[in-house]
Amino acid sequence: ETGVTQSPTHLIKTRGQQVTLRCSSQSGHNTVSWYQQALGQGPQFIFQYYREEENGRGNFPPRFSGLQFPNYSSELNVNALELDDSALYLCASRTGQNEKLFFGSGTQLSVL
Amino acid sequence: AQKVTQAQTEISVVEKEDVTLDCVYETRDTTYYLFWYKQPPSGELVFLIRRNSFDEQNEISGRYSWNFQKSTSSFNFTITASQVVDSAVYFCALSENTSGTYKYIFGTGTRLKVLA
Numbered sequence A: 001e002t003g004v005t006q007s008p009t010h011l012i013k014t015r016g017q018q019v020t021l022r023c024s025s026q027s028g029h030n031t032v033s034w035y036q037q038a039l040g041q042g043p044q045f046i047f048q049y050y051r052e053e054e055n056g057r058g059n060f061p062p063r064f065s066g067l068q069f070p071n072y073s074s075e076l077n078v079n080a081l082e083l084d085d086s087a088l089y090l091c092a093s094r095t096g097q098n099e100k101l102f103f104g105s106g107t108q109l110s111v112l
Numbered sequence B: 001a002q003k004v005t006q007a008q009t010e011i012s013v014v015e016k017e018d019v020t021l022d023c024v025y026e027t028r029d030t031t032y033y034l035f036w037y038k039q040p041p042s043g044e045l046v047f048l049i050r051r052n053s054f055d056e057q058n059e060i061s062g063r064y065s066w067n068f069q070k071s072t073s074s075f076n077f078t079i080t081a082s083q084v085v086d087s088a089v090y091f092c093a094l095s096e097n098t099s100g101t102y103k104y105i106f107g108t109g110t111r112l113k114v115l116a
Helices: none
Strands: A005-007 A010-013 A019-024 A031-037 A044-050 A053-057 A064-068 A074-078 A087-094 A107-111 B003-005 B010-014 B019-021 B024-026 B033-039 B046-052 B059-061 B064-069 B074-079 B088-098 B101-106 B110-115
Touching (some): A005 A087, A010 A019, A019 A087, A044 A064, A053 B101, A074 A087, B003 B088, B003 B101, B033 B074, B046 B064, B046 B074
Parallel strands (some): A010 A107, B010 B110
Antiparallel strands (some): A005 A019, A019 A074, A064 A074, A087 A107, B003 B024, B019 B074, B033 B046, B033 B088, B064 B074
């Protein structure tokens, strides 16, 4: 148990739709990041949030956006879904002083 | 650029055999961390070990052991006397900290199948 929870567990959307994924960080963790894991691949960094602001982004287009709330929970929003967005989306949290990321169990998104 | 290579895509062993998973990394940083995670079919990433770049002491923990060699940029992971429950995908990861953004660079994973 990492203390990081994600919802929903599974989600099916159609191309062009929008989706919101949610993450509740472990208590005391002020930094949250999101990763996309395509089938058969390792997780890829999407972006990081610290103090409710995005402060780092990987190679993902602007239609991937996020929010971090004062209680350190977070959302990942994806607009104009494409078939290639089908993947496992993982949320991870940490404190500023800890090099270890704590991962949630992920949301499996299928885009049809 | 930072990079992690796991050349073994899939390994199959018979229960009780020893198995070593290879990981080679590239980094410009002098301070970094290396990790191994296990991902069972349920999908969550289970933390196994971390090593910082200044700690080359190898370790044994139960059936697991790790071999970190900076000279060859390798961080290999060995399971002794493998069990069916060890079947999973194993990821090696390298930390990167740039301008306050902290992230992991993952390898593509090695699928381990332990046959009864």
